[in-house]
Every structure is written in C-alpha cells, then in structure tokens.
Amino acid sequence: MTVRARLASTDHKVIAVHYLWAGLVFLAIGGGLAMIMRWQQAYPGTAVPVVGRVLFSGSGGAVTPAGYTSLFTNHGLIMIFFAITPILIGCFSTYLMPLWVGARNMAFPRITRAGFYLFALSQALVIASMLAPGGAASSGWSMYAPLSTSHIADAGAGQAVMCVAILVTGIATILGAINLVATAWTCRAPGMTWLRLPLSAWSFLFTAILNALFVPVLAVAATLLFA
Secondary structure, three states: OOHHHHEEEEEHHHHHHHHHHHHHHHHHHHHHHHHHEEEEHOOOOOOOOOOHHHHHHOOOOOHHHHHHHHHHHHHHHHHHHHHHHHHHHHHHHHHHHHHHHOOOOOOOOHHHHHHHHHHHHHHHHHHHOOOOOOOOOOOOOOOOOOOOHHHHOOOHHHHHHHHHHHHHHHHHHHHHHHHHHHHHOOOOOOOOHHHOOOOOHHHHHHHHHHHHHHHHHHHHHHHHHHH
C-alpha cells in the first residue's frame, strides 16, 4: 500500500497503526523531557548534555527554575493526552473492537479517519506551542487558573496554543468514543450478544462511554481558558 493510499484509507487497522506511531513519537518526546528533569535532579546547575545549550542557552545549558516548570508541564500533558491516550485507546480500541464484535470496520469509517487527522493536528499544535514566542506552556500539566491565565496574558502564545491543542484532541477523542460505542452497539455479528462480548471489549466500551461523557467538559474548560 502506497503512502497516499494509507493516508486516505478508512481501514480501522491502518488507522490504528497510525495512532500507534503517532503515540510512540510523542512517547519519545515526553520521555526525553522526563530525562532532562532527571538530569537536573541528579546534577543541579550542570549543563544538560547535547540539548542543554539549545534549550537553555541563557543559563549555559543548565535547567532554570522556569525551564523546569515548562518541562514538567509539557511532559505531563504529552504523556497523558498525546502518548498514552492514542496508544491505549486510539490504537488498540480502533484495531480490536471490530474484530471482537465480528464487524468488517468501525461503524463510521470516515469519522475514524477524521478523528486521527484531528489528533495529528493537535500534536502539531503541541510542537508549535513549544516553539511559540515567549516560551512553551509552563503552568503545570493541569493548567489550573489563575496561574494558566496569567501565563497566557504575560508569557506569550505557548500556553494559549497548548489550550487549543487540548481542545482539538478533545474533539478527536469525542468522535472516537462515539464511533466506538456505535460499533459495539450496532455492528455486532449475528449471534454476538452482549453476554458473549469479550471482557476486554467491555472495558474499551465503558472507557468510550466515559470519554463521551467527560471529555466534552474538558473541551469546554479548555475553550473557556483560552477565551
């Protein structure tokens, strides 16, 4: 299959592999940020090898207090929303749920593809927030106001762009959750009753239901924070 065909594919297995690779890339990024924090804890005030003079040029390559705050902010957000979620939910649920229920594909294949594109856009926004003028997001991974709102007003665009990234990935998660519930509800093969579903299918189904209920609240909160 060519690259163009893969990008246009609505096959749930192909899209699941895309989620896997997207999650692994950001798992490496989030893990790299964690290793920089560990270096600062092990060798305080010492320049970080390789990347220190690029990231912390003003302090000779050593992690600054403000830089450390930015590190754990982005590490937490990346690991939760852009690494663990796409791998455990986006990849495995998209790949396995149709197989478990005996369906040929997800209930809404185009929504599956659109959800991944939105997720990829949110990852691009995360990278943009790190490179934004004024510095990356640095209000803690939970982004509680008023700390996060003061950073939006005073510290540059990084915090605001991260809010948009959370909103976009929230929309992608909502679409995926609705699609997963619809697949389990309407696409089961003849004879595949609720009591015959594998226990793992039930776990993904209830995860999708919870995502459909609480992620809209998260998306609204990110919108209000951005506003």
